Amino acid sequence: MRMVFRWFGEGNDSVSLTKIKQIPGVEGIVWALHDIPAGEIWPLDRIQEVKKQTDLYGFHLDVVESVNIHESIKLGSADRDVYIMNYLETIKHLASVGVKVICYNFMPVFDWVRTDLFRSLPDQSTALFYEKEKVTAMDPLELVRKIAANPDYTMPGWEPERLETLKDLFAAYQDVTTDDLMNNLQYFLEKVIPICEEYDIKLAIHPDDPPWEIFGLPRIVTTQDQLREIIKLVPSEYNGITLCSGALGARKDNDIVAMIHDFKNRIHFAHIRNVKLFDNGDFIETSHRTQDGSVPIDQIVKAYHDIGFDGYVRPDHGRHIWEEQCRPGYGLYDRALGIMYLWGLWDAYNNYNGKDVQYVTNQLEFKK
Template structure:
C-alpha cells in the first residue's frame, strides 16, 4: 500500500507540505493543476514546476486528481474530439514526469454534491453533509448558492465558469439517457487508453458522489454492475477504478467490503472514508473509525491487506476539528488522524498474516 495525501497546491490550500511531511507513513502527494480551465492542455513546464516542488519535500507525485473532463466529451457533441486530443497530450506530459495514476470522473455538470459544507457534529466538529430534501426534487439554484457562498478557495467541480453557464448546461443535457452517457464514456476511453498505456499511466474513474441521479441528470458509476460494465469497455491495463468507500457506501445497497474484495485488483487508487447514513437518506462525513459511521472501514482495510494491495491510498474527506480553518473536507488534522488509523489497521492485519 502506498499512502498519499491530497493537496490543492500553493496558494490554494491551508495545508503546507512541510506539515504533511510530519505525518508518519505518507509517501506521496495527490495533486492537480487546479487553476487550469477544464479542457485545456497541461504544459510540461507547469507540470514540472509542481512535481519539482512536491519532490523537494521528499514525496512522490505519482497520482493526479483530477484531470477533469470537458462537458463536450460527456455530452458527445461536435467539439469532443478537440478536447480529447488535449486530454491525450496532457496524459503524455504527465507520464513524462513520472505520473502513474490519473483519477477522473464522468458526472454530468456537478461533481461531488453536498447541502452543507460545515454541518456541526455532536462532538463540536463540523463536516460535509448531504440533506436529501434540499438536493432532491428542488431547484439546483439552491445548491449552487451554497457552493457559491464559499469564496476562500476553489472547489473542484464547482468552478465559477461552470456555474455561470449552468442553465445552458442543463439544456444541453435534456433528454440524455444513461446509455447515451455510457456510450460517450466508452468513446472517450477507447480514444485515450492507448495513450495512457504508452505513457505508463492507469486511468482510475471515481464513482459518482452520491451514486444516484440528481436534478434529473444521468449518473452511471453507482455500484457493482456499473463497475463491472466500466471494466468491460476495455481490457486495457490502463482502464481502472478509484475505489471510494464514501461515494459507493452512501448507497445502502453497496457493501463496500464485498466491493473491495471484488474490485481491489482493478483499483490502482483508493479513497477511504466513513459516513453516517440516516434513516431518511441524509448522510454526513465522520471520523474514519468504523464505529463512528455506517461503513465497515476495518473490514475494507482487512480485505486490502489480505489482497496485498499495492495501489495508492489516501484518507478521504475529514472533519474540521480543533478550530482549524480549512477548505471543506480537506483540513490537515482529521486527515492525519485518518492516516494513522488506516495505517494502524494495515499494520495489524499484516502482522496477523505473518503470525506475529
C-alpha cells in the same frame, strides 16, 4: 498499501508540504493544476514546477486528481475529439514527471454535491453534510437565478465560474440517458487507453458523489454492476477504478468489501473515508474510525490486506477539528488521524494475520 495525501498547491492550501512530511508513512502527493479549465492542455512548465516543489520534500507525484473531462466529451458533442486530443497531450506531459495514475470522474455538470459544508457533529467538530430532501426538492435552474442575484447564495460542490453556463448545460443533458453517457465514456476510453498503455499511466474513474441521479442528470458510476460494466468497456488493465468507500458507501446496498475482491486487479487508487447514513437518505461525513459511521472501515482495510493491495491510498475527506481553518473536508488534523487509524489496522493485520491461533494459544498457556 502506499499512502498519499491530497494537496492543492502552494498558496491554495492551508496545509503545507512541511506539515504533510511529518505524517508517518506518507510517500506522495495527490495533486492537480486546479486553475486549468477542463479541456485545456496542462502546460509542461507548470507540471515541472509542482515537481520541483514536491522534490524538496522527497514526495513523488504518481497520482493526479484529477484531469477533468470536458462536458463535450460527456455529451458526445461534435467537438469532443478536440478535447480528447488535448487530454492525450496532457497525459504525455504528465508521463514526463513520472505520473502513474490519473483519477477522473464522469459526472455531468457537477462534481460532488453537499448541502452543508460545516454541519455540527455530536463532538462539536463539523463535517460535510448531504440533506437528501433539500436536493430532491430543489429546482437547479431556480438556484442558478438566485446565485445570479446573490453570489453568496451557492451550493457546496458547484463551480462558481460555470454558473453562467448551467442553464445551457441542463438543456444539453435533457435527452441524454444513462446508456448515452456510458457510450460516450466508452468512446473516450477507446481513444485514450492506447496512449495510457504507451505512456504507462492508468486511468481510475471515481464514483459519482452521491451515487444516485440528482436534478434529473444521468449518473453511471454508482453501483458494483456499473463499475463492472465500465471496466469491460475497454478490456485493459489501464482502464481502472478509484474505489471511494465514502462516495459508494452513501448507498446502503453497496458492498465495498465485495467490490474490493471483485475489482482487485483494476483498483488503481483507493479513497478510504467513513460516512454516517440516516434512514431518511441524509448522510454526514465522520472520522475514519469504524464505529463512528456506517461504513465498515476495518473490514475494508482487511479486504485490501487480504488481496495484497500495493496501490495508492489516501484518507480522503476529514472533519474540521481543533478550530482548524481549512478547505472544507481537507484540513490537516483529521486526515492525519485518519492515516494513523488506517496504518494501525494495516499493521494489526500484518502482525496477527495467520498468527491468531498461536497468539490465543500463547495467552491461554500464559494464564495457566
